[in-house]
Amino acid sequence: GDSVTQMEGPVTLSEEAFLTINCTYTATGYPSLFWYVQYPGEGLQLLLKATKADDKGSNKGFEATYRKETTSFHLEKGSVQVSDSAVYFCALSDQASGGSYIPTFGRGTSLIVHP
Amino acid sequence: GAGVSQSPSNKVTEKGKDVELRCDPISGHTALYWYRQRLGQGLEFLIYFQGNSAPDKSGLPSDRFSAERTGESVSTLTIQRTQQEDSAVYLCASSLLRRTDTQYFGPGTRLTVL
Numbered sequence: 001g002d003s004v005t006q007m008e009g010p011v012t013l014s015e016e017a018f019l020t021i022n023c024t025y026t027a028t029g030y031p032s033l034f035w036y037v038q039y040p041g042e043g044l045q046l047l048l049k050a051t052k053a054d055d056k057g058s059n060k061g062f063e064a065t066y067r068k069e070t071t072s073f074h075l076e077k078g079s080v081q082v083s084d085s086a087v088y089f090c091a092l093s094d095q096a097s098g099g100s101y102i103p104t105f106g107r108g109t110s111l112i113v114h115p
Numbered sequence: 116g117a118g119v120s121q122s123p124s125n126k127v128t129e130k131g132k133d134v135e136l137r138c139d140p141i142s143g144h145t146a147l148y149w150y151r152q153r154l155g156q157g158l159e160f161l162i163y164f165q166g167n168s169a170p171d172k173s174g175l176p177s178d179r180f181s182a183e184r185t186g187e188s189v190s191t192l193t194i195q196r197t198q199q200e201d202s203a204v205y206l207c208a209s210s211l212l213r214r215t216d217t218q219y220f221g222p223g224t225r226l227t228v229l
Contacts, residue, residue, distance in 0.1 A: 032215045043206060043220040044158075051215040089157065093216070101146060101212060102171065107157035 002027045006090045006106035013080055013113050021075040021109045023064075023090035031094035033057075033066050033073040034103070038087045047075075047088070085113045117141070119221035121207050127227045128197055136192045136224045140209030147184055148218065149192050150206040151176075158206065164190060165212060197228045 006023045013019060025031065035047040035057070048057030053068035062077045073090060090106040120139045128134050140147050149161040160174040164184040175181070179197075184190040194201055204225050208218040 034217065036218075036220075043222045044208075044218075045220065046217045049215075049217060091218075101165075101210075101216075102148070102160060102163050103218060105158045105160075 002031070002092060002094055002104045004090050004092055004104050004106040006088075006109050008107075009087075009110035011109060011111050013111070015082055015113055015115050016079045017113075019075070019077040019080045019084075019111070021088055021090075021111070023073045023075065023106060025071050025073065025090075025092050025104075027071075027092055027094050029094045031092040033064070034091040034093065035062070035064055035073070035075050036089040036091060036105075038089065038108070040086070044089065080111070080113045082113045082115055085111055087111070119207055119209055119219050121205075121221035121224050123224060124222065125225045125227075127229065129229050130199060131196055133193065133195045134197055134226060136194075136205050136226070138190045138192070138207030138209075138221060140188070140190070140207070141219055143187070143211075144209035144219070145187055145212040146210045147190050148208045148210075149182055149190070150208065151203045152206055152223070153203045161192070161205075194226075197226075199228050202226055202228045 032051040034049045036044040037047045048059040050057040050066035056065045093103045147164040151159040163171040179195045182192045204223040207221045210216045
């Protein structure tokens with residue numbers, strides 16, 4: 001079945017540092033890929049997504065490129081802020097047999113940014 | 116329009132009692148999902164509703180858990196005879212039924228079983 005593997009956290013950075021959170025996936029079909037973010041005390045919300053190979057999703061200074069050849073969707077940001085402290089979830093959505101769409105989520109990576 | 120809403124936001128109950136959690140999805144969203152998130156953990160899929168098709172219950176952890184959905188509207192997740200290990204945040208999400216579609220999450224219900 002489908003699976004998503006993302007780097008374990010917590011990732012601890014100083015403000016303005018460069019961020020990479022690795023995400024790799026396995027899928028039987030041609031999935032869409034997502035990054036969701038969960039700020040402290042809140043529900044998950046979409047950060048960015050890419051729906052086909054070589055697409056780059058971007059939002060709030062974060063970027064991720066859909067790499068089919070390496071089955072990866074790594075999240076990057078050039079200069080993190082304290083307000084980026086959150087848990088980040090990589091996910092994929094693919095059509096399973098029977099037509100259902102049950103997204104597969106990674107375990108989440110906690111990011112802590114210090115001033 | 117309005118986002119996904121869930122109620123109650125917090126629920127404290129005694130072990131052995133039944134609880135009912137409610138989710139109001141975004142209007143027009145065919146798919147509705149329930150997840151469980153234990154403290155510091157990832158998302159655990161529970162159940163999926165797709166239009167009028169039979170729900171996918173493959174993630175329900177025991178027969179104490181059940182869920183219903185009325186058409187493409189409100190869903191309720193019921194936990195019978197609650198146990199302390201049921202303590203978690205229960206998240207609901209809805210989406211359109213396409214591979215490219217985003218899931219929209221509610222704020223969750225924090226369940227504490229004493």
